[in-house]
Amino acid sequence: MTAVADRTSTHGTDSRLRAFLASDSVSAWSFLLPFLVIYLLFLLYPVIQAVIMGFYDWDFLDISDRTFIGLENYGRMFWGTNMTWDVTQLWQWRLVGLLGIPLVLRAHRRRAVSRTAMITLVLGVVAVFGIAMGVHPGVDGRWYDSQFWGSFGNTVLFTVMSTPAIVALGLGLAVALNRPGRLVGFLRTLFFAPYVLSVAVLTLIWAFLLNPTTGLIGSAFETVGLEPINWLNNPTWAMPAIVVTTLWWTVGFNLVLFLAGLQDIDKSQYEAADIDGANGWEKFQFITVPGLRRTTLLVVTLQIIASFQIFGQVFIMTRGGPNGATRVAIQHIYESGFRDFELGYSSAMSLFLFVVMVGISVLQFKFFPEES
Amino acid sequence: MTTTTAPAKTQTAEERTHRNRKIRSRLFMAFLFVAAIVWIIPMVWMFSLSLTPNDILQLDTTNLLPQSPTLENFGDVISVGLTPRWFLNSVVVTGVTTLFTLILSAMAGYAFARIDFKGKKFAYPLVLAGLMVPKEAMFVPLFLMFAEVGQHNTYHALALPRIAAPLGVFIMTQFFTAIPNEVEEAARVDGATRWKTFTNIMLPMAAPALTALAIFTFVLTWNDFLWPLVSATQREMFTITTGLASLQGNFAQATELGALMARGVVASLPLLILFIIFQRQLIRGISIGSGGKG
Numbered sequence: 001m002t003a004v005a006d007r008t009s010t011h012g013t014d015s016r017l018r019a020f021l022a023s024d025s026v027s028a029w030s031f032l033l034p035f036l037v038i039y040l041l042f043l044l045y046p047v048i049q050a051v052i053m054g055f056y057d058w059d060f061l062d063i064s065d066r067t068f069i070g071l072e073n074y075g076r077m078f079w080g081t082n083m084t085w086d087v088t089q090l091w092q093w094r095l096v097g098l099l100g101i102p103l104v105l106r107a108h109r110r111r112a113v114s115r116t117a118m119i120t121l122v123l124g125v126v127a128v129f130g131i132a133m134g135v136h137p138g139v140d141g142r143w144y145d146s147q148f149w150g151s152f153g154n155t156v157l158f159t160v161m162s163t164p165a166i167v168a169l170g171l172g173l174a175v176a177l178n179r180p181g182r183l184v185g186f187l188r189t190l191f192f193a194p195y196v197l198s199v200a201v202l203t204l205i206w207a208f209l210l211n212p213t214t215g216l217i218g219s220a221f222e223t224v225g226l227e228p229i230n231w232l233n234n235p236t237w238a239m240p241a242i243v244v245t246t247l248w249w250t251v252g253f254n255l256v257l258f259l260a261g262l263q264d265i266d267k268s269q270y271e272a273a274d275i276d277g278a279n280g281w282e283k284f285q286f287i288t289v290p291g292l293r294r295t296t297l298l299v300v301t302l303q304i305i306a307s308f309q310i311f312g313q314v315f316i317m318t319r320g321g322p323n324g325a326t327r328v329a330i331q332h333i334y335e336s337g338f339r340d341f342e343l344g345y346s347s348a349m350s351l352f353l354f355v356v357m358v359g360i361s362v363l364q365f366k367f368f369p370e371e372s
Numbered sequence: 373m374t375t376t377t378a379p380a381k382t383q384t385a386e387e388r389t390h391r392n393r394k395i396r397s398r399l400f401m402a403f404l405f406v407a408a409i410v411w412i413i414p415m416v417w418m419f420s421l422s423l424t425p426n427d428i429l430q431l432d433t434t435n436l437l438p439q440s441p442t443l444e445n446f447g448d449v450i451s452v453g454l455t456p457r458w459f460l461n462s463v464v465v466t467g468v469t470t471l472f473t474l475i476l477s478a479m480a481g482y483a484f485a486r487i488d489f490k491g492k493k494f495a496y497p498l499v500l501a502g503l504m505v506p507k508e509a510m511f512v513p514l515f516l517m518f519a520e521v522g523q524h525n526t527y528h529a530l531a532l533p534r535i536a537a538p539l540g541v542f543i544m545t546q547f548f549t550a551i552p553n554e555v556e557e558a559a560r561v562d563g564a565t566r567w568k569t570f571t572n573i574m575l576p577m578a579a580p581a582l583t584a585l586a587i588f589t590f591v592l593t594w595n596d597f598l599w600p601l602v603s604a605t606q607r608e609m610f611t612i613t614t615g616l617a618s619l620q621g622n623f624a625q626a627t628e629l630g631a632l633m634a635r636g637v638v639a640s641l642p643l644l645i646l647f648i649i650f651q652r653q654l655i656r657g658i659s660i661g662s663g664g665k666g
Binding site: 024199208305337361 | 404408409413415421476482484488490491492495499505506507509511520532533537567591594595597601602612616617620636639646662
């Protein structure tokens with residue numbers, strides 16, 4: 001009786017309310033809520049917003065002025081007039097791409113890649129290099145957006161040029177600097193230091209460094225009797241110059257990740273190899289490289305995703321020039337939205353870039369069949 | 373006889389290979405040392421130019437040691453243009469972003485790691501999915517969202533998208549998961565609320581992880597370029613990074629190279645100082661933040 005009365009009294013609801021408020025679910029959600037609200041609003045919602053905007057012709061100068069145009073933005077990105085298909089179109093690049101198939105098959109035979117990943121990769125390579133890249137405007141035809149594929153291609157070119165260089169140098173430095181001692185620690189600091197500079201400081205230094213009249217590189221060329229090259233104004237050299245600039249800036253990041261990876265390799269493996277009389281190169285090849293497999297794939301993925309977002313260096317140093325040689329995807333998205341005032345079109349392009357990058361991340365997960 | 377000479381012979385051979393190896397290792401270190409010095413030359417050059425008077429720089433810009441060093445370029449940074457204002461903007465935005473990232477990540481990480489609650493199986497993967505959203509990809513819809521409510525050129529517009537990043541939550545969840553249950557249970561038995569155990573026990577224990585996260589967040593936020601470029605379009609609201617970028621590529625720079633380099637030094641100084649003091653934490657932040665381990 002008393003229990004029933006108790007439950008109905010105000011004191012009862014009060015304590016039940018208190019018990020409810022003290023319950024795990026309520027406290028957990030109150031811990032989560034502040035982050036979740038900001039996260040949903042400013043990270044996840046923009047993705048949905050980008051999908052919506054991609055279907056509109058949306059004016060930057062008057063954001064209430066928008067017209068639904070369906071898939072027209074995507075047609076404008078990917079397509080043109082009088083389109084045809086040729087085996088010979090960009091055949092050198094496509095051939096290099098198709099060489100990925102034997103590599104994938106070999107990786108699958110060595111069980112480095114799961115079956116689904118192998119099939120997806122091979123189909124992807126055939127679709128992109130075998131088929132899609134053969135499409136181009138025929139006689140009297142042109143792309144609707146003459147700069148889209150060019151700038152996207154430059155982003156890919158930058159990624160292809162910079163990733164192997166940055167990963168290899170990061171690995172080499174990590175192996176060389178993976179020893180105790182104050183001096184080595186100091187050298188690690190020197191190699192890592194440029195990473196903390198902002199992109200504007202990076203470009204400030206390197207634009208002048210690469211300048212043929214004021215820069216150190218130009219004067220070094222003159223000292224050995226060579227004509228200084230105007231790197232950033234030369235269509236052939238501008239992109240390599242951007243790659244070298246980026247290499248200097250970010251190799252420290254990969255150095256750190258590789259050093260962390262080296263710590264995880266069992267030291268006794270090297271001792272055993274020493275007893276067997278293995279030389280340095282053999283130890284590197286048979287212990288270090290396999291031991292760093294996980295780290296290397298991580299570094300490569302991070303590097304590819306970071307490279308796909310390249311913008312600042314190019315935008316400040318060359319504005320995409322000379323003659324579009326360094327114009328990259330994000331710059332094209334930025335200028336379509338904020339110079340040509342077409343927010344819908346630039347959203348559609350960001351979404352395409354987003355899908356490509358998420359695709360790369362997903363592939364990375366597929367590459368790790370043994371890990372959840 | 374033979375039994376006594378044979379070991380002696382091998383010992384000298386061993387000594388020789390040992391000495392050879394030592395010499396080779398010394399040479400290798402010397403090579404690495406030279407390489408590291410060459411690597412750092414561009415930064416030394418910036419410092420040197422920032423300390424050189426502009427009239428000397430019109431004749432020669434290739435000295436690694438400043439000729440007749442002066443601080444006049446740094447006086448120029450304070451008296452000419454908006455650099456001090458940009459610096460202040462960066463301090464405010466970076467400070468606020470770092471502080472809120474720490475608080476919100478620690479709270480959310482604690483909930484995910486230590487509490488069993490309804491909806492966790494849904495909420496945690498939802499947050500992890502955000503790790504796949506590339507930082508620079510969604511600036512156009514974000515721009516529209518802030519434009520619709522007229523909030524561009526404000527500090528919160530610069531800070532909020534960065535605070536929304538799920539990396540900190542991921543790092544803190546990993547950290548709190550690794551703490552043994554007994555620590556928290558002892559406090560809970562004594563009747564402490566979740567909030568009390570969080571602030572009094574878990575947060576102090578998380579100090580190393582929080583420091584690493586703080587340094588990492590500070591560096592990334594200070595160096596943000598694309599979002600401040602898009603959102604803060606009034607010159608007074610530029611950050612030091614976008615402000616410095618806006619000064620490059622115009623014609624004045626040929627005559628004021630020293631002043632420009634001094635601005636570069638000012639823009640990098642907070643990070644260089646932080647880096648020198650907290651190098652280990654920054655490096656830890658990078659390896660936990662990218663690989664999910666520390």
